Amino acid sequence: MLVAAKLQCPTIRSALVDRPLMIRKLNEGLHAKLTILVAPAGYGKTTALAQWAKQIGLPAAWISLDKKDNDSFRFWNHVTESIGRLHPNVKHAMHPILSEYASSSADTVIAALLEGLGSVTGELSILLDDYHVIESPVVHEMLTEFLSYLPDHVHLFIAARTELPIPVKRLQTRGQVYKIIVQDFCFQQEEGIAFFRDCMCIPMSREDVSLLLGQTEGWISGLQLAGLSLKENGVNPDFIREFNGNQRDIADYLLEEVFQHLTDKTRHFLLHTSFLSRMNSSLCEAVMGHTHAQAQLEWLERHQLFIVPLDEERGWYRYHHLFADFLRLRFRELDKQQWMQAHAKAADWFEANGFAEEAVDCLIEGGHYADAVKLIEKLLPALMKTQWTVLYGWFVVIPDDYISANPMIENFYMAILMIIGQWDLAEMRAKRAELRLQQGDVAEQESDHRLAAGNLHLLQAMMALYRKDIARSSDYFDKFDRHLPEGSFFQQLNGNSVQGTQLGDMLAYMNELRPAEHYLKLWVNRWENKRNYPFVGHFAASYSELMYEWNRLEEAERYARSVLDREDVQPFAQIVVKASLIASRVLHAKGDNQAAIELLERAKSRIATPDYQLFVRRIDGRLACQLFQYDSGQLAAQWLQTCGLAYNDVIPQTKFAEYYLLAEVLGKLGQLSEAMHVLERLYQMAITADCLRDKIRVLVLKGLLLNKLGSQEVALMELERALYLCESEKYCRSFIDHGKPMAELLLDYIQRRQSGFIRPSDNTVSLLYVKKLLQAMNASLPDLPPLPPLLTTQETRIIGLIEKGLSNKEIAEQLQTAITTVHSHIRNIYRKLESSSRLQALQRAKDLNLL
Incomplete structure (x- = not known):
């Protein structure tokens, strides 16, 4: 019923002043996407909007906002509920998204709501009252996105005391914004x-x-x-x-x-109910401790004492904001003890009537922090799925002693800080929590302490990974695994979301690939045989991605397939899509395009998440790039039209991969300047994040596009920078996957180096590394010009004889040379092929098409 009161257009007294000019101004809003009503408190914004909504005779969805709507889930849930009263199909379409809100990206939420509104026939107005209470950047950003694509038959009216903190200039230039200002509200x-x-x-x-x-x-x-x-x-x-x-x-x-001039009884009632944002007679009686509250509420309304009925039945009311502020201040200053008692009584009523979140709000405002923490602990599992921002709002106002005294609450707080990117604060809390756990008694460690310590070490392992300290991350994972070998709820937090945690893209946090190989393999081996342990999927998929980068295709495919074959990872779209994309790229690299397509189509059918469309967008974008040469770019052009991304967008740090894919598609379609505009900003993001892999990807693509633009000298400089960064870590597929244009650019680089046109610099790379890249590319690009040889003629003969199983002595006899010479040639082969045994050398020779 509390929500219903928020979504009810306030009841307007019949004895209001008729304001035809104001009604005409509001009617103008039906010709715009956005109408802004901005004036200080007490100018009648709510009254004017409600009066107009009653008179126009058109569907209008009303939402009375309050501070709790800074939680983006609450905000959009209330918008959906209000629209759903008029158009149930919109609410029905949004239900799966909102029920898994923590696993849904902002794009998914807005896209789903816009799709629902697109199916609405006829005009619809959405009225947001008191928007000035919204301070959340997330809500502002989502509302901006919502406005950008709002259907023409839907009109948004926003009433606020201050100017809107969202950009509306683009809409204003199109004549889609109408504004009603303070002078328009003044009585004449x-x-x-x-x-x-x-x-x-x-x-x-x-x-x-x-x-x-x-x-x-x-x-x-x-x-x-x-x-x-x-x-x-x-x-x-x-x-x-x-x-x-x-x-x-x-x-x-x-x-x-x-x-x-009011009676003592009326003043007492006003003071003791002043802190209630919405109230009915039952709630007031619980707070006051006596009956007849309904009669008192109706008396206040009859005498126009700044009370607003929220429904036609006069069941729910609220005080005018100015009056409520005045009363609350007086009540708190008058009697702090009664202030606290009133909040406790209200909290009891809220909890008993199924409004647990409102109960927590009352307990916090009344200073009952210990009781608030106990109630929050009961609500944790449900709220982490949909409303972790509500939890964050509580945690930041509860004194720290109450948070740190409850290890479960403390761990959830740290997890939320990690989700929202507050890493420094999360690490500071983790250090303090670890110190407290070390000082705890041993008996306690056998029960709750084990759970608290295990979850803390898991979070610390993720924090260390974010800091690119994989040795420390591994140490914490070891501690976690010893405390909680069965796993933890925190391991899959946000695992069904496009954004998820940093585990969705682990290689972004690993600038040194050899230690990364050891780290990933260690934890795959440690966890792969555990039942119902999907967490290992992140590590196996990342290991597969690393093997793919090193062009070790058989290993890459084996590990990707091992992930996709696990039953326990199927509910986690982030893992399934990552492994599917890698497996598909392996098949494409092997020339089996049909199998690559079929694998990704199967992946689409396995995804069950509110972010379905975003995952599919990622899959389709990758397919468009892989198949570009086979369909003349039709898929790429279609993807560009439907992806919802633009080259001049503001790029969030969390969407590097999506916008890199956009740049790739733009480049393939010949929109080179637009692609370069995206890449320039992505490169700055990669520098800020200190992500070697992303810097390499951007430099490689920039080199190709600059070459297309005719800036060959600059293109080769960008290429050399990329090669320099790549050589020590042995990056391979980052070049190979760009096909013939990259091979030609690499050949040009070698020729210019050998002819002296490119002089040695700080970024000089060994030609042997470049030759290896070209040799690896030769298998799939048979029409390339002759490649510079990687092995000498004699070394090529020797690796061929090794393949036939001949010993060193037998090779020396067949080549009629000394065995010491054979040993020397084999050492050179091992060095050039980066191998330490005959088996490894043969595998690398096959990968490089040398046999």
Whole structure:
């Protein structure tokens, strides 16, 4: 019922002043996407909007916002609920997204709601009241996205005390924004006369009304407060002439004046219910401890004491914000003990009536922090799935001693800080928590302590990975595994989301690939035989990705397949899609395009997540790039039209992969300047994040595009920078996958190096490394010009004889040379092929098409 009260257009008294000019201004909003009503408190924004909504005779979805709507889930859930009252199909379509909100990206939520609104026939207005209480950047960003693609038949009206903190210039240039400002709300002469005559029932001369309008500058609440005082004290010309000052002073003076003339019983009721954002008789009676609250609420409404009915049945009410602020301040200053008791009683009522989150809010506001923490602990599993931002809002206002005293709450707090990118704060809390655990008694370690310590070490392992300290990460994983060998809820937090955690893209945090290989292989071996342990999928998929980069295709495919064959990873789209993309790239590299396509199509059918469309967008984009040469770019052009990304977008740090894919598609379609514009910003992001792999990917693609643009010298400089960064870590597929254009650029680089046109520099790379890359590319690009040989003629003969199984002595006899010479050639072969045994050398020779 609390939610219902938020979504009910406030009831308007019949004795309101008729304002035809205001109604006409609001009607203009039906020709725009966005109408903004902006004026300070007390100017009648809510009344005007509600009066208009009642009169237009068109569907209007109303949402009364409050501070709790800074949680993006609550905000969009309330918007959906309100629209759903008029169009149930929209609510039905949004249900799976909202029920898994923590696993849904902002793009998914907005796209789903826009799709639902697109199916609505006829005009629809969405009315957001009191938007000034919204301070969340996430909500602002999502609303901006929502506005950008709002269907023409849907109109958004926003009432606020301050200018909107969202960019609307683009809409304004298209004539899609209409604005109603403070001057439009001010009462004019005739409206003022009608107000005092019909609403306040006070006989006043035109001169007195004109003077009072001038003193208040037409401020409606000031006029109402003045009217209440005049009712009590009579129309006094001296009072009217002396009535001046700023609005805050007027409000404080008149509220005090009105309040003092009320009975003790009424003042007591007002004070003790002042902190309730919405109230009904049952809640008021629980707080007050006596009955007849409904009669009191109705009396307040009849006497126009700044109370607003929220439904036609007069079941729910709220105080006018100015009045509520005044009352709350007085109540808290008057009796701190009663303030706390009233909040405790309200919290009991909320919890008993199924409003647990409101109960927590009351306990926190009333200073009952220990009770709030106990109740939050009960709510943790449900809220982490949908409303972790609500938890964060509570955690930041509860004194730290109460948080740190509860290890479970502390761990959840750290997990949320990691999700929102507050890594420094998360690490600081983790250090303190670890110290407290070390000081705990041993008996406690056998029960709750084991769970708390295990989860803490898991979070610390992820923090260390984010800092690119994989040795420390491995140490913490070892501690975690010893405490909780069965695993933890935290391991799959956000695992079904496109954004997820850093585990979705582990190689972004590993600039040194040899230690990364050891780290990933260690934990794959440690966990791969555990049942119902999907967490290992992140590590196996990342290991597969590393093997693919090194062009060890058989290993890459084996590990990717091992992930896809596990039953326990199927619910986690992030793991399934990653492994599928790698396996598909392996098949494509082997020339089996049909199998690559079929594998990704199967992956689409296995995804069950609110972020389905975003995962599919990623898959389709990769397919478009892989198949570009086979379908003349048709898939790429189609993807570009439907992906929802643009080259001039602001790029969030979390969407590097999506925008790199955009740059790749733009480049393939010949939109080179747009692609370069994206890449320039991606490179800065990669530098900021200190991500070697991403820097390499951008430099490689920039080199190719610059070459297409005819800037060959600059292209080779970018290529050399990429090669220099890659050589020590043995990157391979980052070049090979770009096919013939890259091979030609590499050949040009070698020729210019050998001819002296490119002189040695700080970025100089060994030609042997470049030759290895070209040799690896030769298998799939048979029409390349002759490649510079990687092995000498004699070394090529020897590796061929090794393949036939001949010993060193037999090779020496067949080649009629000394065995020491054979040994020397084999050492060179091992060095060039980066191998340490005959078996490894043969495998590398096959990968490089040398046999």
